[in-house]
Amino acid sequence: MVSAAARELGVHEVTLLDYHDGELDAVDPAAAVSRIVAQLRCVRPEVVSTFSQDGAYGHPDHIAISQLTNAALVAAADAAYLPAAAPHRVAKLYYFAWPPQLWDLYQRVFKKLQMAMYEQLSTLRREQHELLWGDQYLYRVFSFVNGGRQIESDLFAGLQ
Numbered sequence: 001m002v003s004a005a006a007r008e009l010g011v012h013e014v015t016l017l018d019y020h021d022g023e024l025d026a027v028d029p030a031a032a033v034s035r036i037v038a039q040l041r042c043v044r045p046e047v048v049s050t051f052s053q054d055g056a057y058g059h060p061d062h063i064a065i066s067q068l069t070n071a072a073l074v075a076a077a078d079a080a081y082l083p084a085a086a087p088h089r090v091a092k093l094y095y096f097a098w099p100p101q102l103w104d105l106y107q108r109v110f111k112k113l114q115m116a117m118y119e120q121l122s123t124l125r126r127e128q129h130e131l132l133w134g135d136q137y138l139y140r141v142f143s144f145v146n147g148g149r150q151i152e153s154d155l156f157a158g159l160q
Helices: 002-009 029-043 060-077 100-109 115-123 126-133
Strands: 047-050 092-097 137-143
Touching: 029 060, 047 060, 060 092, 100 126
Parallel strands: 047 092
Antiparallel strands: 092 137
16 A cells, blocks of 8 residues: 555655554654764755644554654754764654544544544545545644745645
8 A cells, every 4th residue: 555655646765664453552762863963864854744743633543753853853954963974964854733624524523532533534425535535734833944834735844
């Protein structure tokens, strides 16, 4: 599934850190941060997106990846952190956001954080699936290249 999604998005390389679903909030944070830092320094992205601190809807893995990603962004830019690799500072960070209409639909479908809830997806109409999964909404947490009140329609706006 990951490779099919990557192909659809035009992504040429996908690296998985092999953490198990439902267990990310229990991993050693220092080890996880160092692994994420290694990826950031290797790939050197200009833009990073992740879940907000509340994990979108309180999912423990989503909360954990938000915290780990934020810590890794700070550490990756610090030349004193794992000095064998060149530091890297991302230009922009975004959190996933949910417009009210989408959040209301999501809450109706996923009232409880249980695997059985995914069965409810089969009851949705095509337009509801498109609303849930068709677009991503993000908000800019920080940017070294632009900011203020300007609403962006391009995550890479302001980058060279």
